[in-house]
């Protein structure tokens with residue numbers, strides 16, 4: 001198979017979540033690395049559960065992550081006539097047969113097998129019907145499904161999974177499985193193969209939950225005379241309690257839109273996702289897009305389950321700490337103009353944006369991003385922890401309030417006095433404000449750290465931050481003086 005063609009085939013029954021985004025990412029990386037094509041196929045055959053909203057959410061999520069596809073989106077439901085026709089072809093070629101066994105009959109056989117502690121598989125009753133017997137049943141109106149005829153002879157189904165290695169399944173362990181329901185609807189197992197054959201998929205990279213389907217799907221490829229793709233199954237993603245992550249159990253925290261809304265940088269999330277189940281073989285954790293395309297390989301996908309680790313009880317770690325740390329890394333190291341652009345929607349949303357930040361105050365805005373980002377982890381921090389840079393209305397971090405302000409009642413008088421001192425200072429620079437603050441502290445017999453930490457609390461609301469004298473200059477005399485003068489209100 002010369003051309004590399006992979007696919008991402010989500011079922012649109014919910015939002016794009018971490019597990020499916022990882023599948024998309026691995027397929028995307030593999031396609032990009034090999035100059036192949038990524039096909040997007042919406043597997044919407046479950047019409048009851050598929051929604052337009054979910055389709056849109058998946059497309060938006062992929063776009064936000066920057067995972068572009070080369071073909072599609074194709075819709076599986078549009079190909080239903082072809083799936084039905086393929087089933088008919090298998091019937092015509094004697095590779096499938098109608099099965100008239102009722103649910104009650106099958107259930108009774110299953111229960112009998114369970115009682116006898118033998119394994120259950122369809123016993124082939126209808127496989128032995130003569131064409132006359134089958135058409136008699138049909139004319140009596142007995143409902144039927146279509147079953148695939150698993151070959152009697154031949155070795156086991158063998159495939160070389162790129163992650164899990166050689167896998168073998170004896171034919172005797174595969175029952176004649178259903179490919180079309182009694183209402184005429186094709187089963188997913190069949191539709192998925194027919195679509196992969198039509199889309200000329202060379203590599204199926206999917207979750208380990210697909211491993212159980214693979215032998216039956218290989219039999220279908222063989223029966224259709226189609227080349228069997230290479231399979232690579234990825235480990236499942238579990239939470240720290242070893243439960244499979246799901247939206248039902250974990251809610252929004254596994255949704256891609258959660259990360260977008262909580263201030264993640266798209267590439268940072270990809271960088272986190274790739275490490276959920278893949279490792280480069282050394283301790284490198286940060287990869288640019290091109291580096292990752294270079295480094296990625298199916299062979300380095302882990303076999304053991306990936307752990308999505310987050311601490312529900314610590315709001316600072318509202319998701320996996322590794323995701324937060326990787327995001328923080330990008331936030332601090334990307335070009336400042338890029339971070340400034342990414343932060344803008346969060347400031348707009350918080351009502352803190354000023355159009356002048358794109359005009360005459362651009363330099364000030366870029367400086368604000370540059371000087372505050374050192375301690376930040378998400379883009380929301382610019383509207384949260386850095387709120388005081390954009391508005392007079394901001395809360396003081398309770399730690400700063402207790403430790404740096406309320407502990408020293410004398411600050412209620414000292415801070416307005418410091419304001420007067422700074423109001424009269426000429427020029428107003430980092431050097432002159434520092435000298436003024438030192439002189440002021442000495443005159444009042446306090447360590448300089450006391451009024452400075454308190455000034456940080458009432459001017460920025462924070463315990464820590466960039467040099468306070470630089471903050472004075474950055475925010476400007478007027479703001480600094482105003483906030484120091486209103487400090488006594490913070491004691492109320």
Ligand code: GLU
Nearest residue numbers: 009010011043192206210
């Ligand atoms: N539609 C399936 C899913 O979302 C894809 C299975 C496959 O990749 O073959 O789980």
